[in-house]
Amino acid sequence: MIINKLKKFIGVEINDLDITKILDIGIINEISELLSEFSVVVIRDQNITNDQHIKFSEFFGNLEQTKVGTDGSGSKLIILRNFDEDGNIVSPNDRQRLNNLANKEWHSDSSFKKIPSKLSILSAKMIPSNGGDTEFLSMRAAYNSLPENLKLNIEDKVCWHDYSHGRLKIDPNLVTSEEKKALPPVKQKLVLNNKKYGKSLYLGAHCSKIDGMTENESQNLLKEIYEFVDNKSFVYSHIWKPYDLIMWDNRSVLHRATPIKGKIEKRLMVRTTIAGETSTLND
Ligand code: OGA
Numbered sequence: 001m002i003i004n005k006l007k008k009f010i011g012v013e014i015n016d017l018d019i020t021k022i023l024d025i026g027i028i029n030e031i032s033e034l035l036s037e038f039s040v041v042v043i044r045d046q047n048i049t050n051d052q053h054i055k056f057s058e059f060f061g062n063l064e065q066t067k068v069g070t071d072g073s074g075s076k077l078i079i080l081r082n083f084d085e086d087g088n089i090v091s092p093n094d095r096q097r098l099n100n101l102a103n104k105e106w107h108s109d110s111s112f113k114k115i116p117s118k119l120s121i122l123s124a125k126m127i128p129s130n131g132g133d134t135e136f137l138s139m140r141a142a143y144n145s146l147p148e149n150l151k152l153n154i155e156d157k158v159c160w161h162d163y164s165h166g167r168l169k170i171d172p173n174l175v176t177s178e179e180k181k182a183l184p185p186v187k188q189k190l191v192l193n194n195k196k197y198g199k200s201l202y203l204g205a206h207c208s209k210i211d212g213m214t215e216n217e218s219q220n221l222l223k224e225i226y227e228f229v230d231n232k233s234f235v236y237s238h239i240w241k242p243y244d245l246i247m248w249d250n251r252s253v254l255h256r257a258t259p260i261k262g263k264i265e266k267r268l269m270v271r272t273t274i275a276g277e278t279s280t281l282n283d
């Protein structure tokens, strides 16, 4: 495989691979290794069916079932689109568009699950001509930039992650009672440790509070941390080309969608999510 680095701390690109013709498990191991080291792997020119997407994803582990209330519910696919069955762009206050808005906050997929996901794999089907880029932020680079006293202070901290938390700020009715029931808040460690490549911060829009602190203390500490996280030099911004496939390590990056610019054109993306194998609380 020919591999191009995309950014100092994060991201590599592969141009010469056909993921429908993997004959050698060595390739899968190589990609897993790239994900551990660089967090984001872009594979160009993969015009794949959903079945091919699922089959490739399963090389990396068990797939999450799509939760209630999300397009693709009950299957192994998440469908992200801004248009309806008839191809009309949905109105700005449609549930679909509001959920897309939620994706515009930095987040880690499924951090609201007891065992959160390991990887996500997103395939671009239809992309607007302007905007709709996806940004990835290296939480390992962010962790490494913290002052030593702050690193010490947060070493053993645990956060609450709650699916409703970020979404209720967008619209108080966005989370249904069915979703609330299916997704009670869970605890995650704030600092994760990759044995080979070191520590990273585990935060994002689902993180509601640091465990064992008052609301005020928690807000202040989170704010202090986010001041270091919010640094463009840790961000790889992906401008999509048709049939790009992107894989990312949910335990070492945050990601977010960015707005479509100008006239709203159709955007259709399909994602699989590889389930995690371990609780973050053991990290
Ligand atoms: C996702 C996601 C962002 C985007 O698929 O998990 O957050 O730009 N996508 O579509």
Ligand code: MN
Binding pocket: 103, 107, 108, 109, 255
């Ligand atoms: Mn996401």
